[in-house]
Amino acid sequence: MRGADSYSESLFTTVRLEDFVPANHPLRPIRTWVNQALAAMDTKFSAMYEADVKGGRPSIAPEKLMRAMLLQVLYSVRSERQLVEQIQYNLLFRWFVGLAIEDSVWNHSVFSKNRDRLIEHDAVTELFNATVEMADKRGLLSGEHFSVDGTLIQAWASHKSMRRKDGSDDGRPPEDWRGEPRSNDTHESTSDPESRLYRKSHAAPALPSYLGHVLTDNRHGLVVNVQASLSDGTAEREVAAQMLADLAIPGQPATVGADKAYDTKGFVKACRQIGVTPHVAQNLNRIGGSAIDGRTTRHAGYAVSQRKRKCIEQCFGWGKVIGPIRQVMVQGLDKVDQLLTLTMAAYNLTRLRTLAQLRPQSA
Numbered sequence: 001m002r003g004a005d006s007y008s009e010s011l012f013t014t015v016r017l018e019d020f021v022p023a024n025h026p027l028r029p030i031r032t033w034v035n036q037a038l039a040a041m042d043t044k045f046s047a048m049y050e051a052d053v054k055g056g057r058p059s060i061a062p063e064k065l066m067r068a069m070l071l072q073v074l075y076s077v078r079s080e081r082q083l084v085e086q087i088q089y090n091l092l093f094r095w096f097v098g099l100a101i102e103d104s105v106w107n108h109s110v111f112s113k114n115r116d117r118l119i120e121h122d123a124v125t126e127l128f129n130a131t132v133e134m135a136d137k138r139g140l141l142s143g144e145h146f147s148v149d150g151t152l153i154q155a156w157a158s159h160k161s162m163r164r165k166d167g168s169d170d171g172r173p174p175e176d177w178r179g180e181p182r183s184n185d186t187h188e189s190t191s192d193p194e195s196r197l198y199r200k201s202h203a204a205p206a207l208p209s210y211l212g213h214v215l216t217d218n219r220h221g222l223v224v225n226v227q228a229s230l231s232d233g234t235a236e237r238e239v240a241a242q243m244l245a246d247l248a249i250p251g252q253p254a255t256v257g258a259d260k261a262y263d264t265k266g267f268v269k270a271c272r273q274i275g276v277t278p279h280v281a282q283n284l285n286r287i288g289g290s291a292i293d294g295r296t297t298r299h300a301g302y303a304v305s306q307r308k309r310k311c312i313e314q315c316f317g318w319g320k321v322i323g324p325i326r327q328v329m330v331q332g333l334d335k336v337d338q339l340l341t342l343t344m345a346a347y348n349l350t351r352l353r354t355l356a357q358l359r360p361q362s363a
Contacts, residue, residue, distance in 0.1 A: 017101055020091045027074075029356060030349045031096055034070065037130035038063045041123065048121050060106050065114055066127065067097045073323050073346040081108040119334050128226065128341050131348040135222050140355060145218040145301075146276075147257040147309035148243065150211050150236040151316045153228065153336060154327035155195035157208040162187045162197070182206075184232075192331040198231030210333065212325060212340045213239040214315055215247065218257070218308040222351055223315055223344040228337035237262055241270040248274045255279050255301060257309030265291045279305035318350075319343045 021028065045062045068083060071093055077083045087093045088105045099105065118124055135141050165188055184196050195208040213236065215225035225243040229235045244256060254276045258267075260283040268291040271278040279302050282290040296302055320326035323343040328336050 017091060017095050021095050025092075026353060027092065027096055029353050030070075030074075031067075033131075033134060033349060033352065034067060034127075035063075037127055037134075038066065040130065041126055044121055044123060044126060048117055048123070060110055060114075061098075062114070062118070062123065064097050064099070065111065066118075066123065068093075069111070069124075069342060070346055070349075071096055073343050074350070076322055076324075079108075079329065080111045084108045115330075115335060115338070119338050124338050124342050124345070128223075128345040128348070131345050131352070132222070132224050135217075135220075135348065135352060138352075138355075140220050140222060140352070140359075141217045141224065142219040143217070143249075144252070144254050145257075145305065145308070146215055146224070146244070146247070146254065147218055147305070147312045148213070148215050148240040148262070149259065149309070149312045149316070150213045150239070151320075151325075152198060152200045152207075152231070153210045153212045153325050153340070155189070155192050155208040155210060155336075156327065156329050156331050157189040157191040157195050159208070161189040161191040162208065163190055194230065194331075194333045196231040210328075210336050211235050211239075212316075212319075212336075213243065214312060214344065215240070215243045215256075216312045216315065218305070218311075220351065220355060221311040221314060222348055226341050226344045228333060228340045230333060237264060237267040237270075241267060241274075244271060244276050245274050248276055250275065253277065255305055257305035259309070260286075263291050268292060279309075281306060281309075315344065315347050318347050323347070 048062065049059060068087065071077065071087075072080070072083045075086075077086060084105055084107070087097060087099065091101070094101065094103075132141075136143075162182055164186060166186075182197060187197070189195050189208050192208065195210060197206040198209045198211070199206040209231050211229050211231050213227050213229060214223055216222060217224050225247060227239055227243060229239050240256075240258070240262065244254075248254060252275070256271060256276050256278060258278070258280040260281045262278070262280045263283040263286065268278045268280070277296065278292060279296065280292060282292060282297065284290055319340075323346065325340055325343050328339055330336060330339055
């Protein structure tokens with residue numbers, strides 16, 4: 001018997017939003033861990049809004065906003081406007097964020113208004129630190145062997161926005177710049193003044209960009225420290241030494257693997273001063289030779305570090321293909337750093353989910 005092509009909606013329903021999400025959906029463990037981390041941040045969230053206690057209507061819960069921001073990274077949602085649209089009709093997104101079926105979704109401008117508040121109170125950084133603590137409690141970190149690397153993050157600015165700082169080209173069309181030498185000393189972007197012209201190699205063009213720096217643990221490739229910086233030729237090594245100093249434990253030996261860009265006397269000296277053995281790739285073609293010699297390279301651990309350090313490219317690849325850090329859609333170093341930290345927190349959560357399936361005892 002042929003069924004009728006009709007549609008009628010019930011006035012009342014007893015179906016729960018929870019019933020629409022499969023029991024084995026990959027977002028379920030991630031949501032559980034995120035809720036645990038956000039519950040521990042309750043005091044920080046209260047401090048964020050204590051100035052607004054005396055007046056005004058209640059704001060949107062910051063926990064919901066941070067879950068929505070994680071969804072944007074995990075599902076490669078292009079913009080916050082599109083994210084709000086998806087939350088409106090996507091039951092999976094509503095369930096993850098914590099909205100009921102009949103709840104109205106906030107305006108996309110809410111994200112922009114609250115982003116500065118999250119930066120001021122380091123809320124995203126604390127969420128990232130919570131993912132590191134989860135991994136540590138499950139025995140997934142070695143705490144001794146690390147890898148470090150940096151990547152170029154293209155800024156939300158174009159070459160047409162690069163203008164002279166002295167204003168001498170104000171009357172010149174922005175697209176008429178060919179044949180004119182440009183440098184960070186004489187030019188800056190009108191769209192994102194904090195971005196800098198930078199190229200990763202001689203074959204690549206110089207683009208308005210930032211640098212993203214990541215420190216990973218060699219046991220399972222989980223990110224344990226992350227930071228964005230302005231683009232210049234020494235930022236990779238300076239920020240790497242700073243991140244290592246934050247994690248180094250006095251009296252406990254540690255190693256760090258890195259590529260040839262870190263084979264400088266300054267970086268090697270900085271590592272040894274904080275008790276970290278630099279297992280950097282030797283740059284024998286550099287003037288003056290490599291900064292490390294056979295006393296370091298002869299050990300078997302050096303070869304292991306050189307193999308393991310290549311795994312750090314996975315988090316960069318994930319962050320640029322799945323995440324939003326190939327070209328960020330925010331402007332300013334603080335906002336770029338927040339987005340990079342959020343992306344690495346999402347990467348850690350996906351890695352924890354996979355490792356929990358492979359190692360049930362660490363779930």
